[in-house]
Amino acid sequence: QKEVEQDPGPLSVPEGAIVSLNCTYSNSAFQYFMWYRQYSRKGPELLMYTYSSGNKEDGRFTAQVDKSSKYISLFIRDSQPSDSATYLCAMTRMIYNQGGKLIFGQGTELSVKP
Amino acid sequence: NAGVMQNPRHLVRRRGQEARLRCSPMKGHSHVYWYRQLPEEGLKFMVYLQKENIIDESGMPKERFSAEFPKEGPSILRIQQVVRGDSAAYFCASSPWGLAGASYEQYFGPGTRLTVT
Numbered sequence: 001q002k003e004v005e006q007d008p009g010p011l012s013v014p015e016g017a018i019v020s021l022n023c024t025y026s027n028s029a030f031q032y033f034m035w036y037r038q039y040s041r042k043g044p045e046l047l048m049y050t051y052s053s054g055n056k057e058d059g060r061f062t063a064q065v066d067k068s069s070k071y072i073s074l075f076i077r078d079s080q081p082s083d084s085a086t087y088l089c090a091m092t093r094m095i096y097n098q099g100g101k102l103i104f105g106q107g108t109e110l111s112v113k114p
Numbered sequence: 115n116a117g118v119m120q121n122p123r124h125l126v127r128r129r130g131q132e133a134r135l136r137c138s139p140m141k142g143h144s145h146v147y148w149y150r151q152l153p154e155e156g157l158k159f160m161v162y163l164q165k166e167n168i169i170d171e172s173g174m175p176k177e178r179f180s181a182e183f184p185k186e187g188p189s190i191l192r193i194q195q196v197v198r199g200d201s202a203a204y205f206c207a208s209s210p211w212g213l214a215g216a217s218y219e220q221y222f223g224p225g226t227r228l229t230v231t
Binding site: 032 | 147149172209219220221222223227
């Protein structure tokens with residue numbers, strides 16, 4: 001079983017739709033939860049991060065973490081064609097002086113149609 | 115403020131040759147992570163380095179792969195005697211200092227796409 005599971009899609013939605021992207025994980029020690037966006041043949045771009053459980057909002061993006069269910073979500077409101085990309089969830093636990101290697105989901109490919 | 119820089123962006127090597135991938139972290143960052151993205155797979159952690167120290171190499175293949183981050187200059191990921199299975203995109207990420215040594219924030223470079231023929 002993978003530590004982080006993410007539906008690879010592809011997911012296709014019309015412009016203006018609300019998009020819901022999700023990941024589940026098995027390691028209860030994870031503390032920080034991130035969402036990255038990766039355009040084709042580019043490096044991942046950090047979108048949002050959340051520490052422990054709760055919600056975080058940034059413009060059209062909302063990240064949710066439910067540690068009791070080991071489930072995280074990213075919502076995109078009023079989706080735009082420019083949001084078309086692969087979205088990667090990632091998580092880590094920080095260990096003093098050992099850093100925090102990121103464990104990634106497989107990524108969900110999103111296409112927003114005009 | 116320049117982001118994470120990686121070079122070369124594309125690298126073609128024949129089987130048995132050596133590949134050297136370079137990563138210059140963001141200004142003020144002294145922590146570097148290397149990840150590999152194989153076709154149809156997600157990003158996988160390889161190694162975490164601070165200046166002149168390898169902190170976590172739990173994701174590095176046992177043979178042919180090595181990494182360094184010298185006091186001066188970029189971090190280098192070195193692959194000796196490359197095989198076709200090494201073909202992948204290699205990304206480095208840099209991180210500022212945080213309470214755990216490195217921050218949870220990691221900023222990725224554009225990657226080096228290695229093709230082994």
